[in-house]
Amino acid sequence: MSDSGVQLIEVRKSYGSMEVIHGVNLSIPDGAFVVFVGPSGCGKSTLLRMIAGLEEVTDGEIAIKGRDVTDVDPSQRGIAMVFQSYALYPHMTVRDNLAFGLKMQRTDKAVIDERVAAAAAILKIEPLMERRPGQLSGGQRQRVAIGRAIVRQPEVFLFDEPLSNLDAELRVSMRVEIARLHRELGNTMIYVTHDQTEAMTLADVIVVLRDGRVEQSGSPRTVYEDPDNAFVAGFIGSPRMNLLDAVWRGDGKVELAGRLEAAPIAGAGLVPGNKVTFGLRPEHLIVGAGGTRYLYCQLTDGQPLIVEYRDGPDVHSGDAITLGCPPNRRYIFNEGGLRIR
Numbered sequence: 001m002s003d004s005g006v007q008l009i010e011v012r013k014s015y016g017s018m019e020v021i022h023g024v025n026l027s028i029p030d031g032a033f034v035v036f037v038g039p040s041g042c043g044k045s046t047l048l049r050m051i052a053g054l055e056e057v058t059d060g061e062i063a064i065k066g067r068d069v070t071d072v073d074p075s076q077r078g079i080a081m082v083f084q085s086y087a088l089y090p091h092m093t094v095r096d097n098l099a100f101g102l103k104m105q106r107t108d109k110a111v112i113d114e115r116v117a118a119a120a121a122i123l124k125i126e127p128l129m130e131r132r133p134g135q136l137s138g139g140q141r142q143r144v145a146i147g148r149a150i151v152r153q154p155e156v157f158l159f160d161e162p163l164s165n166l167d168a169e170l171r172v173s174m175r176v177e178i179a180r181l182h183r184e185l186g187n188t189m190i191y192v193t194h195d196q197t198e199a200m201t202l203a204d205v206i207v208v209l210r211d212g213r214v215e216q217s218g219s220p221r222t223v224y225e226d227p228d229n230a231f232v233a234g235f236i237g238s239p240r241m242n243l244l245d246a247v248w249r250g251d252g253k254v255e256l257a258g259r260l261e262a263a264p265i266a267g268a269g270l271v272p273g274n275k276v277t278f279g280l281r282p283e284h285l286i287v288g289a290g291g292t293r294y295l296y297c298q299l300t301d302g303q304p305l306i307v308e309y310r311d312g313p314d315v316h317s318g319d320a321i322t323l324g325c326p327p328n329r330r331y332i333f334n335e336g337g338l339r340i341r
Contacts, residue, residue: 005030005188006051006065006156011060013046013212021046022059026282028190030065030206037199038117038209041236041302044192045160047173052081052158052307064136065155080149081158084165086141088133091119094120095129119147122184123177139170146181159191163198175201198234200224203210205324208232230337233279239306241331242285246278253334254278257299264330265340276340279331282308285315287315297321 006028013021021043028034036044049055051062053074062070084328088097098116122127123143133141142162149157159178163171179202180236182189193199199206200220207217208231216228227233233241241311246254253260261278270276282294285307295307295315307323315321332340 003034004028005064006190007061007063008047008051009061009063011047011050011062012058013043013050013055014058019058019060019212021050023213024214026207026214026217028188030232031186031188032204033179033189033191033202034205034207035193035199035203036207036209037069037193037196037235038215041211042209043212044194044209046212048158048190048192051156052079053080075237078153078155079158080144080152080156081160081162082149082162084143084161086133086145086165088141088144090133093130093132094136094144094147095126097133097144098151101148115151115153116147119150120180121152123147135198137170138166139174142166142174143177146178149183150185154314155188157187157189159189161193162191163193163195171198172193196238200236204234208235210235227331228339230277230333230339231277233331233333237281239282240281242282242305243333244278244280244299244303244305246276248272248274248276248332257301257303262327262330263332264327264333267340270334271341275335277333277337279333280305280325281329282306284325285331286326287312287321295321 004027008024008026011021011024012019024047036047038044046055053056053072064078072175089100095116098119099112102115109233120129123146125143125147128136128140148231163174166174172311175198191202200299203220205217206220206223208215208223210231216223223236230243232282234243244256246256248267248270249255249260250267252263254263254276256278287307287309293309295309297305297307299305333341
């Protein structure tokens with residue numbers, strides 16, 4: 001078995017006759033920061049809880065650092081989990097919250113004091129140690145929750161939407177803190193979010209999930225610039241990629257809104273008349289140069305189109321504009337949504 005940080009082999013999860021995780025295979029490098037991202041109900045939190053041991057595996061194997069932990073108790077897996085809710089003990093000080101788990105394991109007091117001090121220094125919460133959770137801001141409480149995970153010195157950190165309860169400004173600053181934490185500790189980190197900005201900001205590897213299946217995994221640049229299918233192309237990016245109905249006409253051409261447009265593919269497997277999806281990212285549609293805003297347009301056949309507009313002449317509602325897009329920035333998907341390369 002591989003000695004990668006975390007390995008999932010044909011992992012499945014069913015509730016009665018309903019299968020919600022469908023044969024996931026994934027190898028997460030040791031020390032990587034991996035983000036599970038996808039729409040609500042895609043299975044990302046279920047998959048994380050299976051790695052943690054909080055959900056039973058119906059079939060398949062989970063290994064951490066080369067050790068099969070499929071049936072191992074969560075406390076023995078070498079993981080620590082940070083949840084969306086802080087789950088701090090309100091009657092305890094920050095210091096006692098950090099130390100509590102180690103005390104329950106009957107860890108030597110000197111070791112506890114050393115680990116708590118180290119975690120507090122990493123998270124810059126030393127001035128807060130004698131306060132109680134009710135005296136802390138949301139960002140401070142989340143730091144304490146992360147500190148409680150750090151003192152356990154796990155092989156793998158698991159984060160389940162840890163910033164969802166914070167306001168937008170705090171989320172941005174906490175992303176920076178979590179990225180810094182990963183650089184300093186070097187542990188494998190698996191992070192679940194529905195926020196693709198968080199995914200693109202934090203991840204070494206993004207795993208895009210839909211309906212309990214991995215649609216694509218790779219670096220943020222790979223999943224953005226080289227999506228495997230229309231779902232990934234439309235999900236990753238804000239605003240989303242324009243996905244337009246078109247028809248393959250052969251000879252490297254597609255018909256889009258009654259016009260022939262160059263396609264960046266030879267069209268292997270396609271015959272003239274096949275329906276395809278033409279993908280264009282807003283920032284690749286050329287209008288001008290300079291500062292940025294977005295135009296919400298329609299093609300002549302009524303299909304909606306979002307364009308990133310850089311400073312140029314003023315454009316008003318109802319104006320007709322001419323757009324260009326470099327051929328290598330055009331994406332073609334077949335009727336099943338799979339990328340044609």
